[in-house]
Amino acid sequence: MQKWTPKHEAPEPLEGPVVATITGGTILWFVxxxxxxxxxxxxxxxxxxxxxWACLAGAGLGxxxxxxxxxxxxxxxxxxxxxxxxxxxxxxxxxxx
Numbered sequence: 001m002q003k004w005t006p007k008h009e010a011p012e013p014l015e016g017p018v019v020a021t022i023t024g025g026t027i028l029w030f031v032x033x034x035x036x037x038x039x040x041x042x043x044x045x046x047x048x049x050x051x052x053w054a055c056l057a058g059a060g061l062g063x064x065x066x067x068x069x070x071x072x073x074x075x076x077x078x079x080x081x082x083x084x085x086x087x088x089x090x091x092x093x094x095x096x097x
Contacts, residue, residue: 018069026062029055 033055036043043049 019066019073022062022065022069026059026066029058029062033059 033052036052036055040049040052043052
């Protein structure tokens with residue numbers, strides 16, 4: 001079997017409003033959970049109660065995601081500030097030069 005090799009370079013990752021996107025998705029999962037809770041009996045009778053818990057899990061994982069992307073965004077901003085300060089010849093707060 002032949003090993004697959006890419007024929008072109010991978011595109012650069014897209015950067016956008018990551019924190020807002022993850023926050024919106026988390027809110028959506030939680031709203032879906034809240035909408036389905038009153039119908040728990042209907043879902044349970046048909047063996048689909050896992051849909052409700054999947055929405056709750058999505059909201060919980062989204063909270064972890066919000067924490068992660070906020071930290072990532074802050075780290076990117078700190079790195080940019082340090083690089084800018086290094087270009088100007090000044091030590092950034094919390095940085096070492």
